[in-house]
Amino acid sequence: MNLPVIDSNASAKPVAAQPADPRRHLLDVSLDELKDWLVSNGQPGFRAKQIVHWVFQRRVSNFSQMSDLPKALREKLDEAFRIWVTGEAALVTSSDGTDKLLVRLPDGGEVECVLLRDGVRRSICVSSQVGCAMGCVFCASGLDGVDRNLTMGEILEQMLRLQARLDEGERLSHIVMMGMGEPLANLNNVLGALDVARSKDGLAISPRRITISTVGLPPAIDRLARAEVPYNLAVSLHAPNDELRDQLVPVNRKIGVQAVLDAADRYFESCGRRLTFEYVLLGGLNDSDDEARQLASLLRKRTAMLNVIPYNPVEGLPYKTPTKRAIDNFRSILENGGVNVQFRQRKGGEIDAACGQLRRNRDSIKTQNIGTQHGS
Structure with a gap:
């Protein structure tokens, strides 16, 4: 086996691989699925259309920009989903x-x-x-x-x-x-x-x-x-x-x-x-x-x-x-x-x-x- 050559004078430590982001891609979630998630998190289902409107019509890429949603909901959304993954x-x-x-x-x-x-x-x-x-x-x-x-x-x-x-x-x-x-x-x-x-x-x-x-x-x-x-x-x-x-x-x-x-x-x-x-x-x-x-x-x-x-x-x-x-x-x-x-x-x-x-x-x-x- 050929091992990599390591510079003994180098002070930098190897960087560990970054784990995959566990959040779901919002764009892979159907409107009905989003409604179900909202209801299960104590939110009215109608907010699903608000979220979709912000993404497709208002062209936002961050939940924090969705100003007509409660701050606590925006934070929960950010914990569960990513809008853009590419x-x-x-x-x-x-x-x-x-x-x-x-x-x-x-x-x-x-x-x-x-x-x-x-x-x-x-x-x-x-x-x-x-x-x-x-x-x-x-x-x-x-x-x-x-x-x-x-x-x-x-x-x-x-x-x-x-x-x-x-x-x-x-x-x-x-x-x-x-x-x-x-x-x-x-x-x-x-x-x-x-x-x-x-x-x-x-x-x-x-x-x-x-x-x-x-x-x-x-x-x-x-x-x-x-x-x-x-x-x-x-x-x-x-x-x-x-x-x-x-x-x-x-x-x-x-x-x-x-x-x-x-x-x-x-x-x-x-x-x-x-x-x-x-x-x-x-x-x-x-x-x-x-x-x-x-x-x-x-x-x-x-x-x-x-x-x-x-x-x-x-x-x-x-x-x-x-x-x-x-x-x-x-x-x-x-x-x-x-x-x-x-x-x-x-x-x-x-x-x-x-x-x-x-x-x-x-x-x-x-x-x-x-x-x-x-x-x-």
Whole structure:
């Protein structure tokens, strides 16, 4: 066994590991659970909504700021719960106003979330897992696989941290579950977090302004349909046939393009919300005229929007942004083929805005390090 070398002249004593904070994460506690806790501590249950209002509407991160609660209750709450359990590891801001935040979790894992400013819209993109198991070959999020699912509270805390970056008078308008991870592989916690986000006691965001992105997991899409909440569904297609999609999205080998499209159709039938299909355009790989024609054949009869996203290069990966000519040809074929298509403007390009890039590259880019800031 190799023992560590100890400097005999050093006077500092070893620092003992800090025990884990035993307090519960308030954002993992349902409203009913909070009411039960209050009643068991001799408080009226209605105070639960007051507490939730302070956190989501008044944007506080400390129980001591909840001025309409009795001081003794605030102290008890602080003994039992923490509002925020994560830290902010890094922040980068683009010239177009996009903020990207790297959030450090209690166990040391890190996830990314993004605030996008576009006119009066204030949209956020939130992660659902630490890493990703779907294996999309061009995506930085899944290069190291998946570590774990995020809890409901960890998903909500990303939303609150991004909300805290808004100026007074601004409010979040849209949520996109399109950060790190596959949301439908963590559906229980994603739906729990979105239930709070759409609640009038939470962020009060209409489900019609909430989008859940997926590579296409048919059983989970069907389960989402059974939830009967009209969220927008965005399916990351990336290829018009199984041969190419198997290469780009390895999980497709167990599913198939047609099964994904059939599940998306069932979701549309259940809620009537127009489908969105995402297609990352990779130079020289899935951007040919033939692939555009195949894609048009798949989508022309569907009530759907196709978002085409020219690839955002990731350091260490061989994929490249398509040429302007390839982009123009692809667009023309789709439009002439009767597809409702838009080419998404790349926002935050200079800050590694594609999910997973900041986590991988933060040591090699200039970031504004804002330390570890824990709430109570």
